[in-house]
Amino acid sequence: RGTVQAVSGREARTSFTLRNWSPHPVTAHLRAAAGGFATNLDAETVECPALADVEIPIRFTANAKTKPGMHRIQLKVAWADLPEATVTGYAPVDLRAALVPVAETAEWAPPPPENRVTFRREGQMAIYAQAGEPIRATIHNVRVTRYTDSLKATLRDLDNQIVWQKTIPVDKSAQLDWTAKMTGAHLLELAPGSGSAVVEVQNRPVGELATKASPLNLFCSPIQRVFHVPADAREFRFASSDGGLDETAAVRIVSPTGRVVLDRALMDPSPAKPVTIAVQPDEAEGLWQLHITPRQDVSLWLDGDVCPVLSASPQQALKNAE
Numbered sequence: 001r002g003t004v005q006a007v008s009g010r011e012a013r014t015s016f017t018l019r020n021w022s023p024h025p026v027t028a029h030l031r032a033a034a035g036g037f038a039t040n041l042d043a044e045t046v047e048c049p050a051l052a053d054v055e056i057p058i059r060f061t062a063n064a065k066t067k068p069g070m071h072r073i074q075l076k077v078a079w080a081d082l083p084e085a086t087v088t089g090y091a092p093v094d095l096r097a098a099l100v101p102v103a104e105t106a107e108w109a110p111p112p113p114e115n116r117v118t119f120r121r122e123g124q125m126a127i128y129a130q131a132g133e134p135i136r137a138t139i140h141n142v143r144v145t146r147y148t149d150s151l152k153a154t155l156r157d158l159d160n161q162i163v164w165q166k167t168i169p170v171d172k173s174a175q176l177d178w179t180a181k182m183t184g185a186h187l188l189e190l191a192p193g194s195g196s197a198v199v200e201v202q203n204r205p206v207g208e209l210a211t212k213a214s215p216l217n218l219f220c221s222p223i224q225r226v227f228h229v230p231a232d233a234r235e236f237r238f239a240s241s242d243g244g245l246d247e248t249a250a251v252r253i254v255s256p257t258g259r260v261v262l263d264r265a266l267m268d269p270s271p272a273k274p275v276t277i278a279v280q281p282d283e284a285e286g287l288w289q290l291h292i293t294p295r296q297d298v299s300l301w302l303d304g305d306v307c308p309v310l311s312a313s314p315q316q317a318l319k320n321a322e
Contacts, residue, residue, distance in 0.1 A: 243297025
């Protein structure tokens with residue numbers, strides 16, 4: 001069923017499909033487990049009709065000390081008291097920290113058009129709003145050469161429930177206007193396929209997600225961004241993947257003290273492994289700068305002691321909640 005998105009401190013759901021290939025009905029005994037999570041099944045036994053599927057939902061919540069990143073939920077199923085009469089399935093989970101604004105700013109200038117991200121294939125944005133505040137955005141499906149893919153845009157609330165969805169034809173735009181029911185960061189998912197997507201968000205703390213599970217896929221987007229590194233940070237990792245041999249990108253990362261920690265030339269290929277960046281004591285609890293100029297397609301992500309959300313200005317920046 002793909003990777004499940006979850007937020008620290010909030011209950012999330014996943015499900016497994018259990019297929020009984022036997023011509024006889026069986027009673028299956030279930031056990032769910034996940035390191036760093038509390039898991040709950042609706043029932044510990046389930047009746048499985050012959051030659052039929054049964055859906056097994058699991059609710060789970062991350063423990064307070066579980067770090068954001070990739071995890072997995074395990075479901076073990078036994079249908080007889082024999083070692084070989086068991087099967088185990090796994091569901092991947094992308095755990096994100098709850099996000100809050102770095103600064104308490106009421107208004108700011110929107111980023112200029114030349115500093116907007118053009119998404120390729122798929123992408124995600126975190127948009128923070130208080131309960132009762134509107135989330136407004138203009139979403140463009142921008143044609144790429146001969147491709148005419150429609151763009152699917154989906155807004156999810158803090159519980160990963162779909163609250164707004166739109167399919168946008170190529171060369172067209174759609175208006176997102178939805179009032180937040182809960183305070184927190186909502187997730188805007190974009191799937192432009194072989195086309196591209198550009199989003200204009202009105203007056204909200206917002207940023208593009210750049211995680212290992214959901215990298216930021218840029219298309220011809222020279223951008224300047226800031227991201228937050230927490231107070232207890234020791235190191236984080238930056239990774240990028242070129243779209244091809246002639247689709248490299250210039251990358252420059254600068255700490256709050258002005259120290260240049262990465263300076264890659266435009267024609268240099270991305271390394272196969274992530275670059276580990278040490279955080280000095282006076283560089284933690286601050287906003288770092290990322291400048292990237294791709295020749296065409298490039299994907300990038302952040303991992304480790306860092307908030308993997310890239311914002312166009314300090315006033316819009318988000319950080320992991322305490």
